[in-house]
Amino acid sequence: MEKGGKLFHPGLSLDCVIFGFHDNQLKVLLLKMEHTDHWALPGGFVYKDETLEAAATRVLQERTGINDIFLQQFHVFGDPARSDRKYHSNRLKKLGIEAEKDHWLLNRFITVGFYALVEFSHVTPTPDNTSVACEWQHLHNIGNLFMDHRQILDKALETLRQQLNYQPIGYKLLPDKFTMPELQTLYETILGKKLDRRNFQRRMNSYGILRRLKETRKGGAHKAPYLYSFNLRKYQQALLEGLQGGW
Amino acid sequence: MEKGGKLFHPGLSLDCVIFGFHDNQLKVLLLKMEHTDHWALPGGFVYKDETLEAAATRVLQERTGINDIFLQQFHVFGDPARSDRKYHSNRLKKLGIEAEKDHWLLNRFITVGFYALVEFSHVTPTPDNTSVACEWQHLHNIGNLFMDHRQILDKALETLRQQLNYQPIGYKLLPDKFTMPELQTLYETILGKKLDRRNFQRRMNSYGILRRLKETRKGGAHKAPYLYSFNLRKYQQALLEGLQGGW
Numbered sequence: 001m002e003k004g005g006k007l008f009h010p011g012l013s014l015d016c017v018i019f020g021f022h023d024n025q026l027k028v029l030l031l032k033m034e035h036t037d038h039w040a041l042p043g044g045f046v047y048k049d050e051t052l053e054a055a056a057t058r059v060l061q062e063r064t065g066i067n068d069i070f071l072q073q074f075h076v077f078g079d080p081a082r083s084d085r086k087y088h089s090n091r092l093k094k095l096g097i098e099a100e101k102d103h104w105l106l107n108r109f110i111t112v113g114f115y116a117l118v119e120f121s122h123v124t125p126t127p128d129n130t131s132v133a134c135e136w137q138h139l140h141n142i143g144n145l146f147m148d149h150r151q152i153l154d155k156a157l158e159t160l161r162q163q164l165n166y167q168p169i170g171y172k173l174l175p176d177k178f179t180m181p182e183l184q185t186l187y188e189t190i191l192g193k194k195l196d197r198r199n200f201q202r203r204m205n206s207y208g209i210l211r212r213l214k215e216t217r218k219g220g221a222h223k224a225p226y227l228y229s230f231n232l233r234k235y236q237q238a239l240l241e242g243l244q245g246g247w
Numbered sequence: 248m249e250k251g252g253k254l255f256h257p258g259l260s261l262d263c264v265i266f267g268f269h270d271n272q273l274k275v276l277l278l279k280m281e282h283t284d285h286w287a288l289p290g291g292f293v294y295k296d297e298t299l300e301a302a303a304t305r306v307l308q309e310r311t312g313i314n315d316i317f318l319q320q321f322h323v324f325g326d327p328a329r330s331d332r333k334y335h336s337n338r339l340k341k342l343g344i345e346a347e348k349d350h351w352l353l354n355r356f357i358t359v360g361f362y363a364l365v366e367f368s369h370v371t372p373t374p375d376n377t378s379v380a381c382e383w384q385h386l387h388n389i390g391n392l393f394m395d396h397r398q399i400l401d402k403a404l405e406t407l408r409q410q411l412n413y414q415p416i417g418y419k420l421l422p423d424k425f426t427m428p429e430l431q432t433l434y435e436t437i438l439g440k441k442l443d444r445r446n447f448q449r450r451m452n453s454y455g456i457l458r459r460l461k462e463t464r465k466g467g468a469h470k471a472p473y474l475y476s477f478n479l480r481k482y483q484q485a486l487l488e489g490l491q492g493g494w
Contacts, residue, residue, distance in 0.1 A: 009355065010257040048355060052325035076323050076359050078299035108256065108295060112323050162413055165489075242412075244491045 001097060005104030008045040013111040014056055015043040015149065016071070017156035018064065020120035021173040024182060026139045026189040027120070028153065029063060031131035033146060035094065036087070039137070040146035041153065042128065043111065056114040063134060064116075065124035070172045071116040074159040075152075078110040082148045091130070115156040117172035139189065160190050165243040171230045179217050179225040180204070207243055209235040248344060252351030255292040260358040261303055262290040262396065263318070264403035265311065267367035268420040271429060273386045273436040274367070275400065276310060278378035280393060282341065283334070286384070287393035288400065289375065290358065303361040310381060311363075312371035317419045318363040321406040322399075325357040329395045338377070362403040364419035386436065407437050412490040418477045426464050426472040427451070454490055456482040 018029040030039045044059040046052060052073065060069045085106050092099040099106060125134035139157075144150055160169060169190070170183060184200045204210060211231050216224035265276040277286045291306040293299060299320065307316045332353050339346040346353060372381035386404075391397055407416060416437070417430060431447045451457060458478050463471035 009357065012258065012357065046325070049327050051327065052323060052357070073323060076299060076320060078293070078359075080296050080298065110256065110259065110299070112325075162410075166409055242491075244489075 001092070001095060001105070004045065007047060008104070009048055010104065011107050011109050012046050013043055013109050014046065014052065014059065015041040015077075015111050015113055015152050016056060016059055016063070017041060017113065017115045017153050018060065018118060018123075019115065019156075019160070019173060020118050020123060020136060021182075021186055022120040022136070024185045026173075026186065027136040028139055028142060029123070029125060030135060030137050030142070030145070031063075031127060032133035032135065033131050035091070036146075038146040039142075039149075040131070041149045042134070044128075052112055056112075056116075060114075060116050062128065063126055064118060064122075065126065066118060066122055069116050069118060070168075071114050072159075072163075072167070073112060073114050075113045075155050076110055077113060077148055077152060077155075079148065080108055082111075083107075083109050084147050087146075111152070113152045113156060115159060117169060119173070119175060121175065157190070161192075164190060166239055168230075168232075168235055168239060171232065171235060174230075177213060177215070177227040177229050179227060181225060183228070207234075207238055209238055209243075248339070248342060248352070251292065254294060255351070256295055257351065258354050258356050259293050260290055260356050261293065261299065261306065262288045262324075262358050262360055262399050263303060263306055263310070264288060264360065264362045264400050265307065265365060265370075266362065266403075266407070266420060267365050267370060267383060268429075268433055269367040269383070271432045273420075273433065274383040275386055275389060276370070276372060277382060277384050277389070277392070278310075278374060279380035279382065280378050282338070283393075285393040286389075287378070288396045289381070291375075299359055303359075303363075307361075307363050309375065310373055311365060311369075312373065313365060313369055316363050316365060317415075318361050319406075319410075319414070320359060320361050322360045322402050323357055324360060324395055324399060324402075326395065327355055329358075330354075330356050331394050334393075358399070360399045360403060362406060364416060366420070366422060368422065404437070408439075411437060413486055415477075415479075415482055415486060418479065418482060424460060424462070424474040424476055426474060428472060430475070454481075454485055456485055456490075 020027045029042065031042055033040050042059055042063040044055060046055040056071055057069065060071060061067055088105045089099060127134040170186060173186060174182065180201055184195060188195055209231055210228045213227045213229060215227045217227055218224050267274045276289065278289055280287050289306055289310040291302060293302040303318055304316065307318060308314055335352045336346060339352065374381040417433060420433060421429065427448055431442060435442055456478055457475045460474045460476060462474045464474055465471050
């Protein structure tokens with residue numbers, strides 16, 4: 001906290017929108033901040049000799065326990081009014097640190113947004129030293145967040161929507177085996193709208209990226225649906241041109 | 248140069264990839280740097296109270312003379328090894344400035360990449376105070392550039408390719424009236440491959456975003472091709488879902 005000015009690139013932070021899919025819901029990993037009612041995105045600073053991607057990987061590893069994580073830088077947020085100097089000033093006081101007006105934490109910060117796609121079951125949510133809890137929250141239940149974090153989350157979602165045909169989003173978020181309704185729910189959540197079941201299934205099958213397994217998902221009230229897995233080689237090939245076919 | 252440390256956000260710059268279309272070629276606006284053989288992307292710094300977008304707009308206005316410019320932030324480049332301290336150190340010497348090791352210009356810089364789409368004929372290329380010339384160069388003739396600017400240019404192109412269905416790229420780059428072969432060349436250049444003439448025409452017409460005019464382009468050796476213009480309302484509507492149709 002005191003040496004940060006010497007260790008980190010000045011005026012630069014990063015924030016991570018970590019998506020996971022569980023119980024047929026798209027979820028985001030959030031931190032409950034100490035001494036406030038706010039929830040926030042996991043984030044951190046960039047060491048002076050560190051790449052942005054290495055810094056994001058480090059933050060994600062610390063919050064999730066996963067080393068090999070799919071992440072993409074998606075936007076920089078640089079509004080001069082975005083920093084919450086009052087929060088940091090109060091926090092420094094609580095820590096007993098006499099903060100000068102030019103303390104490194106009280107300057108303007110721009111933040112680089114990364115989104116990460118993780119397999120829910122692999123994650124061990126772990127709070128950082130500014131937070132008392134680290135929890136998955138259902139996207140639809142997330143309200144306002146600390147500072148401009150809600151805006152960062154919305155921009156991450158918009159990016160997912162645009163990249164749905166160019167990034168292995170389904171592959172990274174779903175477990176190895178999944179049902180067609182699960183895949184459809186994931187698409188519906190990202191796109192923010194209901195899709196027709198038959199059209200969805202036909203279109204998905206037309207891409208040639210799914211393998212229908214012999215197993216079914218047992219235990220539900222309905223007829224047991226078939227399980228699918230991705231044909232990774234064909235998926236990645238299709239993504240090069242865009243799933244809907246290139247020019 | 249001396250007061251920059253007080254005026255600008257520390258360790259932060261931006262670089263602009265300015266695209267224009269002329270003579271059936273995609274071109275990029277580059278600066279010929281003073282005292283070196285290097286060409287570079289136009290760029291600048293961000294004032295402490297300025298948004299990133301305002302800073303980019305300011306730089307673009309200064310280099311092109313255009314106020315109302317279409318620009319998009321597309322990536323941050325943050326490799327700790329990307330900065331060319333030697334160049335800046337030499338430049339400061341030439342300007343007769345005694346630069347301490349911690350001079351603001353000699354620190355690590357991360358840079359935010361913006362791409363801009365301009366109508367070629369509206370631009371008045373104008374060098375900045377580090378350059379002796381500002382010129383359009385044909386994309387295919389651009390070799391290495393200063394620092395990591397070639398990498399920034401390549402990433403901008405990759406972004407254009409991915410956003411071809413989601414941003415009004417044709418509308419921003421072409422003049423009000425254009426021929427189908429001109430539109431096709433633009434697409435071919437961005438996609439980096441040849442397209443079939445008939446398929447291209449059929450697909451473009453299927454989007455319902457083009458209006459065929461009664462005029463033709465006269466003067467060529469071949470049969471005079473029809474002129475087209477965009478139906479802006481329909482174009483923007485189609486982009487909301489993606490040109491190839493949404494889900």
